[in-house]
Amino acid sequence: MKRILLIDGSSMIFRAFYAIRDLTTKDGIPTNGVYGFLSMYYKMIDEYDPDYILVAFDRSGPTFREKDYKDYKANRQQTPSELSAQFGILKDVLDSMGVSHIDIDEYEADDIIGTLSTEFNKLGIESVIVTGDRDYLQLVDGDTKVVLTKRGITQTEVYTPDIIKEEFGLEPKQLIDVKGFMGDQSDNIPGVPGVGEKTALKLIKEYGSMESVYENLDNISGKVLKKNLEDYHEIALMSKKLGEIYVNVPLDLEIDNYKFKDPDYPALKEKFERLEFRTFASRVPIDDDTEEFITEYVVLNDDSIKDLVEEVKKSKSFTFKLFYDEESYIKSNVSAIGIKAAGNPAIYVSRIANEDNDSAKGVQLNLTEEIVEEDDVSSINYTDLIDGRLSEIFTENSYTKLSFDIKSDIFFFLKHGISLENYRDVMISDYLVDPSQTSYSIEKQALKYLNKSIISYEELTGKGKNKKKLSELPDDKLFQFISEYVTITERVYPVLDEIIEEREMHELYYEIELPLIKVLADMERTGFKVDIDELRNMGKELEKKISALELKIYELAGMEFNIASPKQLGEVLFDKLGLPVIKKTKTGYSTDAEVLDKLYDKHEIIESILEYRSVSKLMSTYIDGLIPLIGSDGRIHSTFRQNITATGRISSTEPNLQNIPIKTEEGRKIRKAFVASKGYKLVDADYSQIELRVLAHLSGDKVMIDAFKNDEDIHTKTASEVFHVGMDEVTPLMRSRAKAVNFGIVYGISDYGLSRDLDIPRSESKEYIDKYLATYPDIKKYMADIIVSGKELGYVETILNRRRYIPELKSKNFNIRGFGERIALNTPIQGSAADIIKIAMVRVYDVLKKDGLKSRLILQVHDELIIEAAEDELDTIKQMVVKIMEDAHKLSVDLKTDINIGDSWYDSK
Structure with missing residues (x-):
């Protein structure tokens, strides 16, 4: 059938x-x-x-x-x-x-x-x-x-039919009569007052249908029920009709x-x-009907290394990649290398000799033999690095060096005291060309730009329990993978570079994104010093607080239970304490944050549960979670990614240092554990309201520009204009509302989103947005114009031509277009702010290195730079950082930088 x-x-x-x-x-x-x-x-x-x-x-x-x-x-x-x-x-x-x-x-x-x-x-x-x-x-x-x-x-x-008979005791069609009697609150079907599901089922089981119930109305027991049935006879029939599914819709059959x-x-x-x-x-x-992708490779040995070096000297350009056994290159040794001279068909590949790989094939390249301690570059003997025979091609600045995700390679060389220069990265090229991709890989580039199908890293190594290290793979598979990887990298580069030139992103790529790679690699190598004793002491205090909250919750509940168990917590709140049920999940009662917020005023226990969850999260994420990540050097080495967000913002992972709490005082205390080394201070330089300044620049709105030029508090100014009161009459609540709208506009927030953020009715949030747009008419015009432009061109750009295509803008569906419009509004603002902070990062880093300063850039958090500054360089650093950040890019309003200094991140923020 x-x-x-x-x-x-x-x-x-x-x-x-x-x-x-x-x-x-x-x-x-x-x-x-x-x-x-x-x-x-x-x-x-x-x-x-x-x-x-x-x-x-x-x-x-x-x-x-x-x-x-x-x-x-x-x-x-x-x-x-x-x-x-x-x-x-x-x-x-x-x-x-x-x-x-x-x-x-x-x-x-x-x-x-x-x-x-x-x-x-x-x-x-x-x-x-x-x-x-x-x-x-x-x-x-x-x-x-x-x-x-x-x-x-x-x-x-x-x-x-059998299951319905078993559950309801009725035939399926009789459920229409049941609904007619009981009504349906969600559809606003009235039904008969006083008749719920139990009574409705009883009536239909006994009489068979609604019509039969009314034929036997005199036999109905219960005066109230009988009277309601009689009084609401027409309503009941109408309710049945409303609840019956119509099966004669004019359709293509x-x-x-x-x-x-x-x-x-x-x-x-x-x-x-x-x-x-x-x-x-x-x-x-x-459907991949592409031809097999064939490359050739040569195993590195004494003779082939000489040939390779000569080929690179002739072409002055080569493609390479270092491969690691572990996913995190920060914690892993190099296990293999592939190198290809420009225009040469041969790929020179080798396994790398190290303690974990005694069976390395080819020449024993001692890539991990000599690790340089921080600031001890003078101890480097380059002739010992990379077996002494490849060092000259990596250290020769005039040679162009091409790779895919070159940051991992630069990180390795920085550890060995080599500052790689004149490099290119096709992963970053691909990111600029198409920033909306969820991930970037060499096999995706091969298919997308060359119509070639090659094996992926995952296919090569396997997954889960069957996953193998590169060092465990047979020679033929590993070497073929490496040769394809390096060859694709070389072939994709000119394709992407042409697109970058066509879109006038040359400056963005060559002067910002490429130099930034080394900045991020050096930040990863340097890390952020952590006071482990401070973290442990915080942990003890949090444990005490958790224990005290547990006792208080048990007392309020009248019993002990697992507070972290949603099932047990739900039973306590809704069965034992009788609180109103907000919603249910497949496992029982929901006790998520939204539910607890709605129950906040219903019982004293809710406040304690919310605090328990908050403190427990601090303990698990920022105490138990951070301590194991502290390296032997006493520092946490995060990984920074510049190809995650479509707007250009930098991301931090393993751990995410951009997500250290700041909204609550208890969360902020975690920053006390992030400290400066002895003889150093932390300098925290933060752009003041950069995204709103970018918005003022892009829109040319005179009201907002004047507010910034007059150094007025922009949120107070907005509140004053929106609520039609003097600046000195703006209340904290007014300013808070105005601030939410100011930043909400930047992110294309809807009235629904604003109403949720402020916990106010949608009508009120819509009124705030309407008043805001009336206050800043040129911003309203800019918002309309950027959507029209985005629709015509198919994309929007930042002030430095970072482009983002938005096909949603041309969708025939209203709702998809709505999301496209939000992207069109947000990208130029947030993306331009990201461009500016990247310019500042590159210039700060360059000055630190060029002037031979001991101070080092260690973290970026969106609009904020953190420098671990030597105490004897403090005045120089303060002046230099402020000047660079405020001169990073010329806008119609000045860029302003707030700067704070302290022994810990907590003190300097």
């Missing part, structure tokens, strides 16, 4: 949106609804293997039911914009998947599905209906089953039109990667 899968897209994406919290792309685009839908979709495809498929959606606007009852669904809240936009995204994905989807004026998704299920059952086609809406149970029959999602998105229960269409695999892969759905992207097959 053939089968059609009928999915209520509106129901599923709604449930997913609220079941999966805070899932967004790196650009802040919410994807939780789409992700949850697709998770269920693939589960259903795998389980039911349908021959046909349709996804039905509700259409915005009135339905035919409102003609009978104007208040139908009248109490439903407006769909949040963060969810509305995902409908368009999902439909766009379904189009690429070859999956039919329908929405029709005046009809709801259940009417569409009910019609198709009824008609196709007549053709002997089984229907499987997937939904979160129990109303569909009325459609169940021998050829139709309903898969109902319960407590989330992927946990399901299948309903057949040609079954072949609901077959799976041929998917657009390249487009689907690109969309999944843009949405950062890596698991779904892995399901998309790629």
Whole structure:
């Protein structure tokens, strides 16, 4: 028997949106609804293997039911914009998947599905209906089953006629009568007062139908029930009609039109990667008919090294890559190397001899033999480095050195006292050309730019328990991988470089992004000194506080339980203490932050639970989490990434030093453990409101420009203008509201988002935004103009031509366009601020090195630079850093820098 899968897209994406919290792309685009839908979709495809498929959606606007009852669904809240936009995204994905989807004026998704299920059952086609809406149970029959999602998105229960009979004691069609009596609060169907599910089921079990109940009204026991049934007879009949799924929607009933269409695999892969759905992207097959990519390689030995050096001297350019056994190059030794002279077909590869690799093939390159201690460059003997025979090509500044992700290579050379110069990085090139990619790899570049298919690092080494180190691989596989890697790097470079030139990003690439690589590598090598005793003492204090909070919570609860267990906590709050249930999950009661916030005034225990969670997180993340990461040198060495965010911001990982708490005093204390070395101080230089200054510059808004030129507090100024009061009459609450709107505008915040941030009604947040735009008319004009420009050109740019393509702006779907507009507004502002701080970083680093100063740049946190400054250089550093940061780029308003000095990060911030 053939089968059609009928999915209520509106129901599923709604449930997913609220079941999966805070899932967004790196650009802040919410994807939780789409992700949850697709998770269920693939589960259903795998389980039911349908021959046909349709996804039905509700259409915005009135339905035919409102003609009978104007208040139908009248109490439903407006769909949040963060969810509305995902409908368009999902439909766009379904189009690429070859999956039919329908929405029709005046009809709801259940009417569409009910019609198709009824008609196709007549053709002997089984229907499987997937939904979160129990109303569909009325459609169940021998050829139709309903898969109902319960407590989330992927946990399901299948309903057949027998199961409905067992659970309700009724036939599926009789559930329409039950709903007619009891009504439905979510759809604003009134029903009969005083009749709940239990009473409605009893009536229908006894009399069979609503009509039969009224025929036997005299036999109904209970005066109140009988009177309500009599008084609300017409309402009951109308409620039944409203709750009945209409199965005669005018639809295309040609079954072949609901077959799976041929998917657009390249487009689907690109969309999944843009949405950062890596698991779904892995399901998309790629039709690769490219020719086999053939390279040749030579193992390094005495003779081949001489030949290689001579070839490099002739071409003055070479491509290379150092390979590590571990994913983190900061903690791993080099295990292999590949080098290719420009224009030469041979690749010179070798394993590297080290303590863990006694069976290295080829020449024994002692790359890890001599590690240079910090600031001890004078002890380097370059002839001992890289076995003495390759050193001259790496130390010769006139030779161009090309690599993929060269920061890991530069990091290694810096550890050995070599400052690599005149280098290029095709990963960073690719990032500038297409900053929206979720990841960057040499195999993706090969396919994208050269139409070549090569083995990936993951395919080479395996995954999970079967994962192998490079040093464990057989020679032929390793050497082939290395030769392909280096050859692709060389071939991709001119392709990307041409695009960079065409887009006028030469300055951005060669003068900012490339020099920044070395800055970041040196910051990784230097690290940030941590006082482990301070961390341990903080840990002891936090442990005491956690213990005290536990006792207080136990006392308020009247029992001991595992506070960290959502299940046990839910039982205490809702079963024992009787607090109102806000929402449930597949495992029971929800006790997430949103729920606890709504319960804050309901019981004293909530405040203690929230504080317990906050302190516990500090303990686990910043005490227990940081201590193991402190190296033997007493410093934490984070990894900095410049190709993660599409706006150009730098990221920090392992650990994320940009995420050390600052909003609460208890969290800020963690910064006390980050200290300067003996004889040094920490200099914290922070741009003052750089993104708002960039906005003033880009928009040319005279009101905002004047405020900055007059050194007025921009948030107080905004509050004064928005609330029509004098600057001296602005209250702290007014300023706080204005600040939220100021920064919200920068990030393209919606009235829904602002209402959540400020915990105010959407109408009030919309009023704030409208007043803001009226206060700054040129900002309003700029926002409109940048969207028009972005739509015409297909992209927006920063002040230094960092480009970001936004295909969403040309989408026919209103909600997708809305997200594109937010990106168009945010990218030039945040991206320009990122460009400026990068310029400052490069110039500060260059001066420190050029002048031979002992001070060193150790951290960047968005708009903030931290320098570990030698005490005898302190005055020089302060003046130099302020001047460089404020002169980094000329805007129509001055850049301002706040500078603080201290022995710890806490003291200097």
